[in-house]
Amino acid sequence: MKVLVGAVAAVIGLVLLAFLGVVVLIADDDASAAETSDGGGGLQGVPEEFRKWISQADDDCKEPGMTPALLAAQLYQESGFKTSRKEATSEAGAQGPAQFMPGTWATWGRDSDKNGEASPWDIGDAVIAQGRMMCSLLGSAKNSGYPGGVQALALAGYNAGWGAVERFGGVPPIWFAREKGQKEGQTFHYVKVILATMKRFEGPGLFTVSGSGSGADALRKASTRMGTPYAYGGGGPAGPSNGFCDGNNGYLNGSCAASKTVGFDCSSLVQYSYWPKLKLPRTAQAQYGATSDHPVARGDLKPGDLLFWAHGGSGFIYHVAIFAGDGNVLHAPRTGRHVEVAPLTSAMPQGDYVGATRP
Template identity: 70%
Template structure:
C-alpha cells in the first residue's frame, strides 16, 4: 500500500519541486530554526540518534501497514527508553530490557539477529528496533481487523504496552483506571510527540567524508542537554561537577542530567572513523598539525576558543557550513546550531583544525 501511495504521489511531488525549494529557503531564513538548507537524505526523521536512524527506516520499510511511520517508531522508542542502551538505564523494574523494552517472553517471539553479529539480543540496537517494528506491524494489522473503534495506531500501541488481551478486554485503548493510567498515558504521549521526530533534521548536511559524516551524526543529537563531563563515543550520559563546572542556579546539574559536554559531542560525532581524545584541549593537541584558516573552513572542522593560549582552551565546536557551528554550549543549554560569530565570545576564538 505504501509503495502504491508513494508512486501515486510521484507526479505531484515533481510538480511541487519548485514550490518546495522556495519553502526550504524561507525556512532557512527563520532565525529560530538556525538551519542549514542542504540535503542529507534524512528519511523524514529528526532528533533521532544516528545509530538508531538506519534501523528505524529499515523497520518502517519492511512493514506494509500504511499507519506505520518512522516517526511513530521513533516516538515509541523515546517513550520506552529515550534511546538508552545502558542496562542500568534501560532495564525496567518489571524486567523489560533494551531500547525497545522487551520482556523475555515477548522477545522470544519477536527477537531476531537483525544485525548479523551472531546473537539475537534486545540490547543490540538493530535487533531491538527490527523486533519492535515487526511487533508493531503485526499489532497494526490486528487492530484494523479487530473492528474496535479508535485510532489504529493507538490500539497497536496499547497492545505493545499492555498486551493485546487488555485491548480486547476493553474493546479499545484501556481507560485511565487501568494500571494507574500507564497504558492510556503511554498511548497519548507517543501520539502527541510524533511530530517532534517528523521531517528532516534541523541541520542538513551535504557531501561525504569524515567531516560531513561527523556533523550529520552530531546533528542527530540536537536538543540533547549539556552535561559537564557527560557523554562519550556511545552517546549521552550523566556528568559530574568539579567545584566550578556543572552547576545551575547553585546546584549540581550535571550529575542528574543525561547529555554531552562540548568535547564529548565532538568525540561522539567522529568516533566511528576517527578516535579523538576526550577533552577540548586534548582534541586541539591531537589535530593542531592540521590547522585551518577561518577563510578555508570545511564542514566538520574543529573550532576552538581559549582564555589565552593552547593551554587554556575551554570550548570546541564543529563547523556546520554557511557560517554555522554545531555545539554543546554550556550548562543549562542544549546541543544546538549557532552562528560561528556568536557561538562563544569572538575575542576568545583561538583557531580551527581538521581531524
C-alpha cells in the same frame, strides 16, 4: 518522508495529547531548544547503531501512523537505547532494547540482521520486531474505531496487550495497572510520555555531508546525535551520559540540571565524533592544544574542522564546535539546549572566536 535540509530551525512547541476524553497539555521543557520537525519523517538524537534499523522498520510499515520518531521515543522509554543484559532486563523479564517478553518475542522475533540468530538483544532484530509489532497494532487501531488516535492505541497495545485496549474501548484509563503511590497507571503513563517525547526525536530527514576523510566522517557521526540534550561534564567516546555541576556550570533555574541529564557537552561531542580513529582529549582547551599545530583560516574551513572560542578571543578555551559546511557549525551549546546546527556567526559571541584547527 525524507527531506534535505542545510540547517536546523528553532522550534518552540507544545504537544497536545488527547485520549480517553482527557486532554493533557505538555510543554517542552526547553523552549529555547533548536530542533527541526518535518512532520515525523526525520530523526535526530538517536544512537548511530539504531538509526539504520529504525529507518528500515519505518520503511517496512505502510501504516501512516508509523514514524521514525515514534519508534525512537518508544525505544527510549523502553530501555533508554541500552543493549547490555544488565541494563536492558526488566524485573518482569522483558529483554533487550525493545523490551520483549519471551512469549511475545516468539511471535515477532526474526533474524533481521542476518547474523544467524534471532535475538532480542541484537539491535537489528529487536528494532525490526518492534516495528513489525507496532505496524500490526497501528493497523488494528485504525480498524477498531476506538477514540484516542492510532498511535496512542498502538502504544497501549504494545504495553498492555491489545486485549486491554479492546476491554476499555481505547487506551486503558489512568487507574489501570496503577501501583501503590503512583498517580498514573503504567499504560496510561507509557502512552503519555512517548507521545510527548516524540518531538525530541523528530528532525531533519537527511543531513548531508560533502567530502570524505576523517573530518567528514566525524561530522556524519556527530549529526546522528542532533537533538541530544546538553549535559555539562557528560558524554564521552561511548556516547551520552549523565553530567555534573561544579559550582558554576551545569545549572538551570537554580538547580543542577546536568546530573539529571543524559547528554554531551561541547568537547565530549567532539571527542565522541572522532573516536576511535582519532582519540582526542576530553576538554575543549586540551583539544585546542592537541590540534593547534594545524590551524585553518576561516575562508578555508572544511566539514569536520574544529572551531574554538575563549572570552575576548584569548586565554582559556571555553567552547568547541564542528564546522558543518555552508557557514554553519554543529555543536552542543550550553545547559538547557540540545546538539544542534547553528550559524558560525551566531553560535557563540563573535568577539570570542579564537580560530579553527584541522585534527
